[in-house]
Amino acid sequence: MIDSKLLDNFDWRILDALQNDGRLSIVDLGERIGLSSSPCHRRVRRLEDEGIIHGYSAQLDRLRLGLQLTIFMEIKVDGHKDENARMLQQAIIEMPEVIACHIVSGTPDFLLELVVPDLATYERLLFDTFLKMPMIKDIQSNFSIRAIKTGGQLPINL
Secondary structure, X not given: OOOHHHOOHHHHHHHHHHHHOOOOOHHHHHXXXXXXXXXXXXXXXXXXXXXXXXXXXXXXXXXXXXXXEEEEEEEEEOOOOHHHHHHHXXXXXXXXXXXXXXXXXXXXXXXXXXXXXXXXXXXXXXXXXXXXXXXXXXXXXXXXXXXXXXXXXXXXXX
16 A cells, blocks of 8 residues: 555646546546656556556436435444444445445444435335344435535545
């Protein structure tokens, strides 16, 4: 693992450029940051090998794909047993509707972000899946009215 303090200005500029456009060719990336192709490619490969860059993906439009409803679900685990938390984590990982999950401090134990086509789909997921899990003590759900910012980038100060 690379200590972020060991990244130089070129590395940070590579990360910033790829975060803005992951489809940049090595040639275009090198031109953008002021390096020739070979050293630029070596740096990108090193950042990938070290796990700093761990993948490339497309940003999809939820609404155009029919995923009209975003829910933020707070889950409280019953009993705070390690086994309960592990079983819940495994179940959550396997649910395609859950696009993000965090273990949090405070009243809930888990904070999930779900996307579904509609309220009926969420109701089925809630009653047929979540409420049947014995390790869940309580669920609170908040529905997104409108997204202001999604898919944010990491703050890179150049």
